[in-house]
Amino acid sequence: MPALTSPGATGDLSDVTASDATLRRFLHGLPGVDQVGAEARAASLGTRSIKTTAKAQAIDLAIRMVDLTTLEGQDTPGKVRALASKAMRPDPTDATCPATAAVCVYPDLVGVAKQQLGDSGVNVAAVAAAVPRGRAPLDIKLADTRDAVAAGADEIDMVIDRGAFLTGRYLQVFEEIVAVRGACERPGGGEPAHLKVIFETGELQTYDNVRRASWLAMLAGAHFIKTSTGKVQPAATLPVTLVMLEAVRDYREATGQMVGVKPAGGIRTTKDAVKYLVMVNEVVGADWLDPDWFRFGASTLLNDLLMQRSKLATGRYSGPDYVTID
Template sequence: MSSTSPTIDRASGSPFDDVTASEASLRRFLHGLPGVDQVGAEARAAALGTRSIKTTAKAHALDLAIRMVDLTTLEGQDTPGKVRALAAKAMRPDPADPTCPQVAAVCVYGDMVATVKEVLGSSGVHVAAVATAFPSGRAAMDVKLADTRDAVAAGADEIDMVIDRGAFLSGRYLQVFDEIVAVRQACARADGSSAHLKVIFETGELQTYDNVRRASWLAMMAGADFIKTSTGKVQPAATLPVTLVMVEAVRDFREQAGQMVGVKPAGGIRTAKDAIKYLVMVNEVAGPDWLTPEWFRFGASTLLNDLLMQRTKMTTGRYSGPDYFTLD
């Protein structure tokens, strides 16, 4: 697979003015990206998933994976009590072991942000809110922006927006680009800071790896802080090959633009074994710079418990059982 990318002219006010000036120029840039070798991508992802991890490295990987979790609940039946309990677990995943690290963030709907923020306080665990008519992304732009602003005003540290897949698949790239730019602007706070923006592609609906690569570059050029695979509501969600394509994209983007962008696979990652496969892939494809919660996250609800079970097994020599930890 080629890792080269079209040259980006950074001389103007925006690094990408030359490729975003019109629908035609944006299309020309995105369709000029190297095509993804499907067989090669899937074979490489499979090979990376076979790496052997030794005991010391595994212990480090388990703690790192815990620190990278965006502990998530996005159900219509979510209650204040449920999200408070989830926030408490995010800060102390294993109440019996104070050495267990806390997770990166708690991800909820916007109306639950204030409740989660109250529980988390100054713990350092972030609050992430889904926005822009999650999970479909089908709403008027003023509704999407109001959704974002409300979540930021309630205290969200991070916004997980969804792109309009219908627009993207129809080739209306400039529309998608402009929406990401507008949502990023809506992430601004009164103090001049800004909530981090994660852009969700719903890769299960994008149909090809070429589209995943194009969506990755489109979002990064529009100012995404993170690119994210899925909402968790559509199957297939995160897969190793899809995430490989996205990790290659952020690596190439830094080479071209000098800027790092994070990656968040979400949906379907349930076991510590699977999480470690992703960490190996990130390390070998993008490098260790991405092996921090600032640049790589897991969007998950059930993954944390398996990570905790495996961690307990390594520290005590025995499995604690799935009912030892709270169900999320």
């Protein structure tokens, strides 16, 4: 680990981002990731089993961590309203079933989601800043973000410019994240929208790059770091998430600040979700076992969580019409 100043605010690391050279030196001075070791540890954690009572708790926690997502060209206001209703009452037959963390939509549908969700406590997340490609002038990315925030978005999910990152233009990526975070401020004041920074890890090529991107985003003020848009494969994987969890753990040790982690794309089953929760507990600890600090970006995962929840409660699987098809 490169030498860091004493724990405190992110400003303690301001010298790291003083220039492209200092930022490059810092990021390339991070310890390299042992690919074989990371994959072996992730595989080992993925074999852990939990007992029935703990499984029931894990399912409810996973439901509370879901960002219920629709990001299709054919999205309509009606589809978003239905998704928002499902987020508030995932199982209409069981009032004890918790709500999801958020509904994630394109910026032009934020107002629809916000109106439907009302004061339910379910957040509205909007992808912005030219998601999924990240290929647009900065002023367009900032306008996209401001529009979503003005429409009521509680959270903004942006994606980094992978072309800039992979060619070593780290300061450009850093400054863009800082600018988007600034665009998350509310025009009339109040709490700004929280910023999730997506790496599109399937395009970053190495675990070392995932670690560097994690630190880069955290230095720039990300509230969450996120694996993927779900539009590129591979998306979320256990080893990639392990590397990101290690980064947020080390960042808190260096600065005293917590940053959330969001794996997204390809997490479809309760078994998958439990593997991630076990990893969170083992790598960063119980502090991150909270929707404020860990999320699942998913569309179909919630359906399986509801099916497994019903199975634990009744002892049998429900019929195919038990959950809605998103």
